[in-house]
Amino acid sequence: MGNTKVTWHGHACFEVDMGKKVLVDPFITGNPKTDLNKDSVNTDVVIVTHGHSDHLGDAVDIAMRNKVPLVTMVELAWTLEEEFKGLKVEGINLSGSVTVSGIRISSVVAVHSSSYKGKNVGPPMGVVFGNGFRIYHAGDTGVFGDMELIREVYHPNLSLLPIGGYYTMSPVEAALATSKLRSEYTIPMHYNTFDLVKSDPEEFRKYVHDKGSSNVLIPKVGETITFGSDGKVLA
Numbered sequence: 001m002g003n004t005k006v007t008w009h010g011h012a013c014f015e016v017d018m019g020k021k022v023l024v025d026p027f028i029t030g031n032p033k034t035d036l037n038k039d040s041v042n043t044d045v046v047i048v049t050h051g052h053s054d055h056l057g058d059a060v061d062i063a064m065r066n067k068v069p070l071v072t073m074v075e076l077a078w079t080l081e082e083e084f085k086g087l088k089v090e091g092i093n094l095s096g097s098v099t100v101s102g103i104r105i106s107s108v109v110a111v112h113s114s115s116y117k118g119k120n121v122g123p124p125m126g127v128v129f130g131n132g133f134r135i136y137h138a139g140d141t142g143v144f145g146d147m148e149l150i151r152e153v154y155h156p157n158l159s160l161l162p163i164g165g166y167y168t169m170s171p172v173e174a175a176l177a178t179s180k181l182r183s184e185y186t187i188p189m190h191y192n193t194f195d196l197v198k199s200d201p202e203e204f205r206k207y208v209h210d211k212g213s214s215n216v217l218i219p220k221v222g223e224t225i226t227f228g229s230d231g232k233v234l235a
């Protein structure tokens, strides 16, 4: 595998370049803390973890402009496909996988809720994706014991975990999550976008350090972290 470039664009939005590009939860319009331009971003696939507007965001626009599939939970996929003619969807379900542009994308449990315009659109999900270097994007979730199964089945090299509290885990619960996942690296997300999700990533780093379970990386919005072919951060 080659290098993997991971860029945080605020909230739960990540752009990953592993030869092909993946964009997850592109919440741009209405996000006061993003650097991404929805009209110029290019990607090979868009992944959406659930229907809440701060995750679905601009995903439909971006997928349609790039003419690439939007991968999400099957009920949400069907709902969007019906509403937006010409949108390509891949509607997977929990523990299911799809390969897009050579990148394997697997759906995993998230302990949260999901809706779209007030409609029930199936459960939320997390995803594990990659083609050698594997990334777990937890979506919105609380901590749960079966994160150990995610480790056992997928061995993610990098976990992206919410720490904002209120809607998701806060630093204490997310630190416990790292001890179950034991990925080499963890990046906190879903914090400081709004006052409701105010959180301190350094506090998260301290709790994780006390458990000794992962290396916490704290990118600024718009910052890219590059992982080499050995899975280690490049200096």
Ligand SMILES: [Zn+2]
Pocket (backbone or CB within 6 Å): 050, 052, 055, 112, 113, 140, 167
């Ligand atoms: Zn949510």
